[in-house]
Amino acid sequence: MSGLVRKRKKKPERELAADSIIDPNQLEMFEIEAVKKASKKGETFLEAASEVTIREMPYQPLATFEIDRSDIEVGHANNYLLIGFDTEYQPLKPVFDNRDVEAGKALYEVLSYQFHAIQLNGSSWNGMAIPNPNQRLTFTEFLTYALAAGAERGEPIPSVIVLVGHYNRADIPAFADRGQVFDRVKNVRNSLVTQAVPISVKMSFKDQLGPVEFKVYLRDTMLLAPAGRKSLASLGELVGIPKMMLHETREGDLRLKRQMKFVRANKPALFREYALLDARISAQYFREVTRVYQEATGAKFVPSQLSKIGLRILQDEWNSRTPVVDPVAMVGRETQREVVWNNKTAQFNTKSYHPYIEEIYWWADFVTECYQGGRNEQLWFGPTFEDDWSDYDLKSAYPTGMATIGRPNWKELYYTDDVSQFTIDTFGFACVDFRFPAETRYPTLPVRSDNGIIFPLAGRSYCAAPEIQLAINLGCDLRIRQGVVIPQDLSDPVFLPFIKESIARRNHAISPIEKEFWKEVTNSCYGKTAQGLRKKRVFDLRTGETEKIGPSAITNPFFAAHITSFVRAAVGEIMNALPADKMVFSVTTDGLNTNATEEEMAVAKRGPIMRHYERTVVALTGKDEVLTEKHSVRQLLGMRTRGQATIKPGNGEQETRYVLAKAGVRPPMEYREIHEQNDYMLKLFFGRTPETMIDIEVHTTMADMIKHGADLVSKQSRKRASLEYDFKRCPKAIAMATAVLPNLSKAEHVAFSTKPWRDISEFKMVRAMWEDYWRSGSGVCLKTIDVFADFAEFFEMMKSLPGGSKKYFRKHDRHGLQRLRRDLCRAYKHGMAGFPKVASYTASEFADILNSTSMAKLGVKTKIADVENGKRAPFSPNSTPPTKEVLAVCRELRAHFPELDQKSLVGSIAPDQVMLSPALTAKCPFVERLVMHQEPVGP
């Protein structure tokens, strides 16, 4: 049976769409459009036979499985059969590369297909199919097998099937007719699911009475798994089915799992038991999530993602209010209908959609600009001094931010440039020009750049009321350029009742799965307010193109901008409330790492924003706990944003003794434990060179599967290790540090504290020069003071030149002498920069004079042709950088040309321009602590 496709007879659009959707309420806006598009194309179906021949165990004979028409219960919309499914496979080689992928060789050998079916009444059965060597089953053969195996046990078979796998993009390619399945499913965060339109499978019988249609909904438990518990083993724990070990040792177990073909051939019973277990976990987990969802909402059919479940429960809560809240109006939208002519059906259709109301529409783009991500910064580079460094996280940051929003009166939105209108209780958004006091350690207004948001001392920020209030509290001079405020009724909060209820349910939950369910429902809802606001894209399986992710039913830039601003303001307030002798090492969205003590943190969290935060937490949970301490260590290594490791661990539990963020590096598989991964990162960082490459092992992408027919296998590529400082803040004071690593070896490395940039242009300039120009050209890593000093000199040299003069500056002309030679020859030939109007020396004599200076000793010699060429181009003043070598040559030349005008030759740095070299001599108490306490480096 090959799963052929036939065109279904066209039906009117509306009838078709209504037929296909189990619960239209769970559709996102963009999905409704997708349903309509799919319906317009005309629905297609897969064809299945009622009989299939399967080998259930290796080296055993084939058996025939058959289902009879009378076994099928058609038309019971609320009755469905749940089938957990899985495949075992072995890649044809351990790791592929991009060439293999493009050549269509990135494939695995399918070893088995297995299922675990559960009826709504709890009755269950399972089965495993072994394909012939180098052959694959079709999707429909597998389905027929699972259904017929049940029918043969006397089970009635519903015509609605929910087929659920875990990370099913690994398994779907195992079907011979995978292309047919890809055409009917959607790629949601790398999982394959059907949304509104199920896969239609028509099964034919020997009686020739016409086919029976099955509607197959594809689900992935990965999308229903809570954050941090995405593995099948974790889901197994939640439903009380631990994953199996194939060998008593961990190494043996891992090795066998990589060589399942040997297990299948030599331990078939063990293979079967193991294979069936994964399908069972998927089915059982889905069943449990469905149960919890049904208890919460009364709805029969669980949405495809946990985040959608939160959305549904939120909307239910709105609907349950008195008077009832219209979920569309709540998010500033309205329902509009228009009658359109449909050429295909030759009739009028009524089309409904939900645009923003006018008042919102006018401001939506502006407020979307005000929506920024989390605050992520590395505020120290290199090894720190020893101290008690602790990671503190705001408890339930985003849900708390959501809970602060009162019911907006969207129609009463008003424009204002009055700063006093923006308080912690305001639902307001603005573009502001700002300047923090020069001594502010941690400015708090975000400015967007290509490298994330930066927090400079001055500039222009698109932000929201909480951050404006905080900035004013910190003494910031601030002017609203454009501002908008939406009056809100704080006695009627938008999200608080839903979040409060979810937290209460979580606290009262008995089973671990219910606890995780409610935790995820609470936490995932924020993302839905921001969905589609940024240009996030997803690979579309039908078109083979990447497409923009559309909005959710509660997407609203006002909500998203306020929530994120509130969280950044809370973190920013704590940072600025720390005592002067304590510092922030890193910030990651809703948490920070600091050497402040618990007592100091208790004081730091008493500011007005954090008190508001605390009041909201109390309203949600009844408790006043706002911060949680995650890790505590003695000495840290700062690399870049989201790049930290531990040099000296703390004394707590293994998991809390290390701070580790791997800056996008994935340590090789053999580094499993956190301390092993930490040691790997330390070794990589201290041992890095500009040529250090890291192997990256990733899975083949959806695009690889569609475009090159790849299966889900590992592919390897190499990239440069990116562990240098990202310059999100300006180096303040620098020193060499000695770190004693866990293996007791000593490593010397530069370390520096940081201060805020004065404005975004400083950051952009330094970052661009470091990445694009200097680092790639000079081939160095920022490991020593000398490298930093060289970069600082180069940066300041380049800064001294007028715009056009930078363009053709040679990267290897580190002292600027080649540029000086060029400009001296030009000035001499044109009688400028103090040279006589009529040349007093021949070209040969002038070249000899230049060659008698230190310029020649430093390798820059002048030929007669260089002098002659000087007349071909005009002299540009101030195009030579003022390096000490250039200035020395100028001094020497005055013996021959007393009138030489050095000022017109060399550039100069304006007094207010950014400089990096002051960091070489600047004082900083934290850097002094580092220097004071470290041991001298021995042999």
Added chain:
Amino acid sequence: MFDEDKVREEILRRTAEAELLTGHSFYGLRKAIRDDGAIATARRLIDPKGDTKFQMGMRELKKAGLLRLSVEQIIVDFGERGEIFSVDEVEAAKERLAMAELVL
């Protein structure tokens, strides 16, 4: 001596020792060597695309702690001396030996 002869001689020598120590007859292996040649037989045995089910002889060797007498070990021994078998073939043979330890 040709490579084929070297491998055949080694396989037959170890097979004879294995038969003596286990009492199991390696008739199938001898026949394969006679029909297809020693190197071809050895290579077929470790082909990752081939059947991964261990034959009775290998099971007997494992049971008796005599995997050193297996064809896989012969491939490793030759290959590690830089003779006859490639690095990939040595790796495949080692993988089979490791698997034999784990699944038999």
